[in-house]
Amino acid sequence: MAGKSDSALSILLLAAALTAAAPPAFPEPPSSRVEALAALRDADAARRAEAIVWIANRGAMDDAPLLHERLRDESPFVRGFAERGLWLLWGRSGDAEIDRLMARGTEEMQAGRYQDAIATFSGVIRSRPDFAEGWNRRATVLYLAGEYRKSLADCGEVLKRNPKHFGAISGVGQIHVKLEQYEQALEWFRRALEVNPNMIGVEVNIRELEELLEERRRRAT
Structure with missing residues (x-):
């Protein structure tokens, strides 16, 4: 993501x-x-x-x-x-028109025009459903727009096409945090770090979640 x-x-x-x-x-x-x-x-x-x-x-x-x-x-x-x-x-899609749409959608997303960006990336997906990064960009803007379950579904589509996409893997973890599903989030962050051990932010997320879950276990006993 x-x-x-x-x-x-x-x-x-x-x-x-x-x-x-x-x-x-x-x-x-x-x-x-x-x-x-x-x-x-x-x-x-x-x-x-x-x-x-x-x-x-x-x-x-x-x-x-x-x-x-x-x-x-x-x-x-x-x-x-x-x-x-x-x-x-x-x-890189290998298609000049798709690359143009990706650039436009990214500009829209960065400008906070989330609905426009969703529409643009949806066009990419319709034209090139095999292109994993089209799904990933839409997953990202859906996340920013607060559409967490839709973003999660798009991350799944990314990983069908690119199973080692560490951005999408860590994105699933971020979505589970937003949904307060902390055990699942921890699992996905660990998976992301297995694919790419250089993700410092993911390491921080793992430590914080481990501390949170340990504190919850102490309170439950």
């Missing part, structure tokens, strides 16, 4: 530079898929990060497992690239 151009690459590089404590200097990026696949196994973290960017900007959904693997990279710098790279990969 919760790019193909040089600008997308620049955004990724800037984001990583802002969040990494000491980002390594970047070598020349891969010039082909063969080079990118080889660089994913390179001893140099910067080479691995460049490979992730190449795959995120030019790859397909079939390449997602390559980036999921890097979510457990020894370098936090590379792990951050892998997470952002997956979002890029998921958000």
Whole structure:
């Protein structure tokens, strides 16, 4: 819940530079898929990060497992690239009109025009029901609009198409919190962390829910 151009690459590089404590200097990026696949196994973290960017900007959904693997990279710098790279990969439909609608719906959502955004993402879903991110964006705006059960249903559709979508998995947890179903929320947050162990906010949610449930158990005895 919760790019193909040089600008997308620049955004990724800037984001990583802002969040990494000491980002390594970047070598020349891969010039082909063969080079990118080889660089994913390179001893140099910067080479691995460049490979992730190449795959995120030019790859397909079939390449997602390559980036999921890097979510457990020894370098936090590379792990951050892998997470952002997956979002890029998921958000690319391969259809210019669908991508245009996704951008419009996102703008509407960010402007607080939730009903307009729901209508736009519903159009995406009608045109491309196989595109998981269309369902995920609608799940997000439904959540923001307070339509929690509808959002939950859309998260289910996301996970049918992309079972390792950690944004949707953690989104299910957030919905269960809103519904005061804390045991289910904890289960889903733990599942999200199993898929992507770098989600600090999810770790915080888990600790808070564990404390809440333990306090309830003490009061019940």
